[in-house]
Amino acid sequence: MKRSINNKSVLHKLTGEVENADHPLMKQIREEGVRKLEETRFPTSRDEEWRFLDLKPITRTDFVPSDQAGSKPIDNPEHYFIPESDSSRIVFVNGRFDRELSSVDGLPEDLIAGNIRDHLDHPAVKSYLNKLVNYEDDPFTSFNSSFFKDGGFIYIPEGVTVDHPIQLLNLYSDAEKEYFATPRVLVVAEPEATATIIEDHIGVAGNKYLTVPVTEFKLYQKAHIHHVRIQRDSRKAVHVSRPITYLEKHAEYHSYTITLGGKLTRNEPRVIQEEEEVSFTVDGLVLIDGEQIADTHSLLDHRFSHAESHQLHKVVVKEHAHSIFNGKIFVRRDAQKIDSFQENRNLLLSEEGQVNTKPQLEIFADDVLCSHGATIGQLDPEEVFYLESRGMTKEKAKEVLTYAFALETIENIKVESVHKLLIEEVKRYTSAEKSETVSA
Amino acid sequence: MLEIKNLHANVEGEEQEILKGVNLTIKPGEVHALMGPNGSGKSTLAKVIAGHHDYEITDGEILFEGEDLNELDPDERAHLGIFLAFQYPVEVPGVTNNTLLRESYNTIATSRGREELDPIEFDDYLTQKLELVDMKRDFLERSVNTGFSGGEKKRNEIFQMAVLEPRLALLDETDSGLDIDALQVVADGIKKMRNKENAFLLVTHYQRMLNYIVPDIVHVMIGGKIVKTGDKELAMQLEEKGYDWLESLATVNGEKDA
Numbered sequence A: 001m002k003r004s005i006n007n008k009s010v011l012h013k014l015t016g017e018v019e020n021a022d023h024p025l026m027k028q029i030r031e032e033g034v035r036k037l038e039e040t041r042f043p044t045s046r047d048e049e050w051r052f053l054d055l056k057p058i059t060r061t062d063f064v065p066s067d068q069a070g071s072k073p074i075d076n077p078e079h080y081f082i083p084e085s086d087s088s089r090i091v092f093v094n095g096r097f098d099r100e101l102s103s104v105d106g107l108p109e110d111l112i113a114g115n116i117r118d119h120l121d122h123p124a125v126k127s128y129l130n131k132l133v134n135y136e137d138d139p140f141t142s143f144n145s146s147f148f149k150d151g152g153f154i155y156i157p158e159g160v161t162v163d164h165p166i167q168l169l170n171l172y173s174d175a176e177k178e179y180f181a182t183p184r185v186l187v188v189a190e191p192e193a194t195a196t197i198i199e200d201h202i203g204v205a206g207n208k209y210l211t212v213p214v215t216e217f218k219l220y221q222k223a224h225i226h227h228v229r230i231q232r233d234s235r236k237a238v239h240v241s242r243p244i245t246y247l248e249k250h251a252e253y254h255s256y257t258i259t260l261g262g263k264l265t266r267n268e269p270r271v272i273q274e275e276e277e278v279s280f281t282v283d284g285l286v287l288i289d290g291e292q293i294a295d296t297h298s299l300l301d302h303r304f305s306h307a308e309s310h311q312l313h314k315v316v317v318k319e320h321a322h323s324i325f326n327g328k329i330f331v332r333r334d335a336q337k338i339d340s341f342q343e344n345r346n347l348l349l350s351e352e353g354q355v356n357t358k359p360q361l362e363i364f365a366d367d368v369l370c371s372h373g374a375t376i377g378q379l380d381p382e383e384v385f386y387l388e389s390r391g392m393t394k395e396k397a398k399e400v401l402t403y404a405f406a407l408e409t410i411e412n413i414k415v416e417s418v419h420k421l422l423i424e425e426v427k428r429y430t431s432a433e434k435s436e437t438v439s440a
Numbered sequence B: 001m002l003e004i005k006n007l008h009a010n011v012e013g014e015e016q017e018i019l020k021g022v023n024l025t026i027k028p029g030e031v032h033a034l035m036g037p038n039g040s041g042k043s044t045l046a047k048v049i050a051g052h053h054d055y056e057i058t059d060g061e062i063l064f065e066g067e068d069l070n071e072l073d074p075d076e077r078a079h080l081g082i083f084l085a086f087q088y089p090v091e092v093p094g095v096t097n098n099t100l101l102r103e104s105y106n107t108i109a110t111s112r113g114r115e116e117l118d119p120i121e122f123d124d125y126l127t128q129k130l131e132l133v134d135m136k137r138d139f140l141e142r143s144v145n146t147g148f149s150g151g152e153k154k155r156n157e158i159f160q161m162a163v164l165e166p167r168l169a170l171l172d173e174t175d176s177g178l179d180i181d182a183l184q185v186v187a188d189g190i191k192k193m194r195n196k197e198n199a200f201l202l203v204t205h206y207q208r209m210l211n212y213i214v215p216d217i218v219h220v221m222i223g224g225k226i227v228k229t230g231d232k233e234l235a236m237q238l239e240e241k242g243y244d245w246l247e248s249l250a251t252v253n254g255e256k257d258a
């Protein structure tokens, strides 16, 4: 394919690396990806949607495709497997499917969980792959579409309940060069299908990489999906993700996104209501310190009547870290009887830390119950003193209170090993005197 | 045990003096009552003893077992066996009573050279203490004071005191907001905990509490000073006559403190 000449951003410069595809669907997706990428300008912090965000960690690096990066083997990948998903696990290394590490024997027979490349002729793939993802003027989705070769495909047939959580494990290896990865996921849940999906992003070393995951979910009527997303990227990594979910009547989608790693994270969850009577959760927990930046721009789009939505976005900022939250809630004109809760609570534990928050409600219907709020605060000194008076050191008291603040989101995650693992992560974060330095 | 000499204190960074020369001596085995009108500085005194960060000692000293408390952080004072039952117990969402008490008990035990209890032993221990204040087990799994009624909060303070077994307990208006039954429970709890080694300072407005626990010594604080000290008869007098007849005692050098 020909090299783009009109826009020299790091993403645009890479279009010359896009390979030709054999399969007509992939060919079409890639061509469209490149075309759209070339039509789209790379954002700057002067753009309203990118205000406050320092994009230098992306723009100042010449990332190469991961297969040209001289990546090193991962020592102990089993370490990142969750036991409940012992035989329901799909693994990607630097965005490429790893058949050997994957294991899907434990899943119901007619369920599909595997590499999307092996299922390009599946009707659900034809109908939805790259059709659901919808982000305006966004070079990152086009970038992913231009480059992904593999991806997770999970198809849950009508009425099937998956007993074990499915782990979508994304490992990022150490490498000689700074590389980019384009993980891709399509989940289609047929009517009355039920499953829990654990999407994990883990940087196994301290190296720098760029990952741009695009995740498409389609829930048919009465489908129930729990979606846990854990971002444990390396502390130099850049993570720009686009998870989008569509809900039919009586569908339920509950997502919990835990952001721990990365130098720069930009996460844009979107939930789109396609029919009446849906229920969804888009909760988040962000624990950052050092020089980390974490930006969540979410969109909850209530298009029809009788929707219940819940968004609790909790953030703890230490040291020089910087959190940004922009939570759009749309309630369209025909969407009556909407019950929507949104709250962004920020705990700012240092003088140097920074928090920007902007709940953004756009309500065009009248019979709507919308509660929303944002708070930025320190620990309450009376609470600290109370615990001190009971014998805890001031540091311990602060740790206990920070831990309690962070725990609320995690309590809803019912997969035991994941719950435990996250508690350990929260403890590690709250008790860290200083943030870990990156082990290169 | 506790010796307070000419204690002056104000809110850190503010001119206005709140404690204006308090003298108070408490010996092991004693129960003291501290009475006085609203705003006279009773809570401030209790909080200063416990080490609250809002206050600054400008003169005088507080000795506990001969040690200068001003040098110690609040947790270190707790380790020595000082306990404050708050007038307004703080809600701590997300931290269960159980977590708080295990953490507290074990740090205090370690610093006092006692054995830590393992979770099973500790659970047995808590069960005994729950009975002492007539509280249900589900109390343990609730977040500290969060959503508790006024009475439940006060009772929780006494429960914590029972668990931590302090040497000097400062009970700041633990009796207000309690109905008669709860007051009885709290008073019985305190009576059972009383021994020759420990001491209590009961801050209260009312004679009511003192009908259940008879104090050895009664102090009246007005305008940041202890203006009168007596025995239980003094508390009765206050119940009858109020504080007005003592106001003149708060006057120093002809200048009355507001």
Ligand SMILES: Nc1ncnc2c1ncn2[C@@H]1O[C@H](COP(=O)(O)OP(=O)(O)O)[C@@H](O)[C@H]1O
Binding pocket: B011, B018, B036, B037, B038, B039, B040, B041, B042, B043, B044, B045, B054
């Ligand atoms: N943290 C504080 N900040 C400002 N003023 C305070 C503070 N603590 C106490 N005070 C003032 O000190 C005086 C005594 O208060 P307090 O000790 O609570 O009285 P009491 O407990 O006897 O009712 C009051 O005038 C009160 O407003």
Ligand SMILES: [Mg+2]
Binding pocket: B042, B043, B044, B087, B172, B173
């Ligand atoms: Mg008071």
